[in-house]
Amino acid sequence: xxxxxxxxxxxxxxxxxxxxxxxxxxxxxxxxxxxxxxxxxxxxxxxxxxxxxxxxxxxxxxxxxxxxxxxxxxxxxxxxxxxxxxxxxxxxxxxxxxxxxxxxxxxxxxxxxxxxxxxxxxxxxxxxxxxxxxxxxxxxxxxxxxxxxxxxxxxxxxxxxxxxxxxxxxxxxxxxxxxxxxxxxxxxxxxxxxxxxxxxx
Amino acid sequence: xxxxxxxxxxxxxxxxxxxxxxxxxxxxxxxxxxxxxxxxxxxxxxxxxxxxxxxxxxxxxxxxxxxxxxxxxxxxxxxxxxxxxxxxxxxxxxxxxxxxxxxxxxxxxxxxxxxxxxxxxxxxxxxxxxxxxxxxxxxxxxxxxxxxxxxxxxxxxxxxxxxxxxxxxxxxxxxxxxxxxxxxxxxxxxxxxxxxxxxxx
DNA sequence: TAGATTGTTAATCGATTAACAATC
DNA sequence: TAGATTGTTAATCGATTAACAATC
Numbered sequence: 001x002x003x004x005x006x007x008x009x010x011x012x013x014x015x016x017x018x019x020x021x022x023x024x025x026x027x028x029x030x031x032x033x034x035x036x037x038x039x040x041x042x043x044x045x046x047x048x049x050x051x052x053x054x055x056x057x058x059x060x061x062x063x064x065x066x067x068x069x070x071x072x073x074x075x076x077x078x079x080x081x082x083x084x085x086x087x088x089x090x091x092x093x094x095x096x097x098x099x100x101x102x103x104x105x106x107x108x109x110x111x112x113x114x115x116x117x118x119x120x121x122x123x124x125x126x127x128x129x130x131x132x133x134x135x136x137x138x139x140x141x142x143x144x145x146x147x148x149x150x151x152x153x154x155x156x157x158x159x160x161x162x163x164x165x166x167x168x169x170x171x172x173x174x175x176x177x178x179x180x181x182x183x184x185x186x187x188x189x190x191x192x193x194x195x196x197x198x199x200x201x
Numbered sequence: 202x203x204x205x206x207x208x209x210x211x212x213x214x215x216x217x218x219x220x221x222x223x224x225x226x227x228x229x230x231x232x233x234x235x236x237x238x239x240x241x242x243x244x245x246x247x248x249x250x251x252x253x254x255x256x257x258x259x260x261x262x263x264x265x266x267x268x269x270x271x272x273x274x275x276x277x278x279x280x281x282x283x284x285x286x287x288x289x290x291x292x293x294x295x296x297x298x299x300x301x302x303x304x305x306x307x308x309x310x311x312x313x314x315x316x317x318x319x320x321x322x323x324x325x326x327x328x329x330x331x332x333x334x335x336x337x338x339x340x341x342x343x344x345x346x347x348x349x350x351x352x353x354x355x356x357x358x359x360x361x362x363x364x365x366x367x368x369x370x371x372x373x374x375x376x377x378x379x380x381x382x383x384x385x386x387x388x389x390x391x392x393x394x395x396x397x398x399x400x401x402x
Numbered sequence: 403t404a405g406a407t408t409g410t411t412a413a414t415c416g417a418t419t420a421a422c423a424a425t426c
Numbered sequence: 427t428a429g430a431t432t433g434t435t436a437a438t439c440g441a442t443t444a445a446c447a448a449t450c
Contacts, residue, residue: 005398006441012394017378030407037378041443046408058407058449075397094295100353100376104393145400152301169400175301177218177238187399192305193213196276197206198388199346199370207417231431242419247432259425260430 003074007048011071013038014045018068030061081106082143083171086158087150088113088128091173095147096123109141131161138165145169152176204275208249212272214239215246219269231262282307283344284372287359288351289314289329292374296348297324310342332362339366346370353377 035042054070056062111128155176236243255271257263312329356377
């Protein structure tokens with residue numbers, strides 16, 4: 001099944017609402033209710049839900065637990081995804097401690113840095129390795145995903161090392177646009193872009 | 202001038218490239234080069250640049266410094282924007298220390314938490330206040346932007362307090378969809394949604 | 403039944419891409 | 427000049443919204 005990117009984004013937002021409703025003990029929810037919370041159109045919600053092959057009930061809405069499970073299944077939330085964090089600075093360490101990743105199947109299996117003081121320390125039971133160990137650890141643990149949080153100036157050279165080590169997906173939290181071969185998937189988190197987009201008039 | 206949201210997002214990405222080119226001492230750049238780095242179409246780059254009223258030169262491209270300045274001017278990078286961080290946990294503290302915000306005019310002028318141990322401490326010269334002081338500090342400092350990094354369960358009640366205190370923009374890093382009046386601007390950072398979108402097949 | 407809600411098609415809207423003349 | 431690149435229009439594509447029949 002081929003789900004458009006925009007729809008995937010919205011499905012994860014519906015999922016957040018469903019988790020919340022489940023906690024509050026609500027068993028059903030209408031497309032109109034989800035649409036109101038997200039400030040989007042109700043028919044779009046219904047169309048998105050159709051894409052994950054979940055059916056609602058006229059006059060009642062959608063089953064909260066059933067829809068939540070179906071989204072998790074379609075988006076493969078539960079499938080374990082191992083990742084490295086590259087750069088054990090403020091942001092890298094915060095992400096290493098961020099417990100919410102686990103709910104979506106994302107497991108941090110190690111951090112990398114070049115600062116001798118940090119090497120061999122552990123954060124949240126995850127060890128910090130030296131960058132020189134990257135190729136070996138990548139192969140040993142079969143990791144394909146890297147979360148890049150190094151200082152801006154080192155982003156490109158770190159990315160080059162990642163690619164050489166066999167990393168396929170780079171989640172880029174730096175404000176550097178990486179020059180990579182087209183088979184490598186890069187997602188620019190671009191925090192400041194998001195901020196400006198939302199505060200701009 | 203009215204710039205579409207998608208264009209604003211791309212303009213910030215062009216800006217990242219320009220900063221990098223400037224450091225490398227390059228004085229001009231073509232639309233094709235920017236397009237290649239971002240995996241988009243070159244005519245889109247040219248169209249976006251037209252929107253910020255910058256002109257290129259045939260056979261040469263765009264002036265790196267001039268275009269960078271023009272983007273900064275149009276997107277009001279330099280205008281100071283004061284903000285609070287709500288929740289002095291891992292992510293909140295990391296963002297308080299994140300030096301890149303300053304380059305875009307975003308100044309953190311205080312953090313808020315409810316944990317007695319943290320109150321009155323300082324992070325990166327920014328004081329941590331108790332949530333009870335929020336209404337007073339918001340008015341005193343004229344702050345309109347809040348960065349929400351509290352635990353998921355407290356996101357809605359924190360948002361309610363923010364709105365009561367006069368906050369107009371909420372940059373939401375929690376996985377909770379906030380129920381707010383429509384005049385309040387919310388940007389859901391939705392980290393896990395971004396992650397799933399990019400690793401999904 | 404009446405009313406609320408889904409499912410779905412058609413209409414609209416906006417964003418992206420293709421094409422190419424103009425320029426230096 | 428020839429060639430590279432911009433600026434811009436037209437064509438295409440995809441996403442959103444409107445409308446409404448079907449359902450319970």
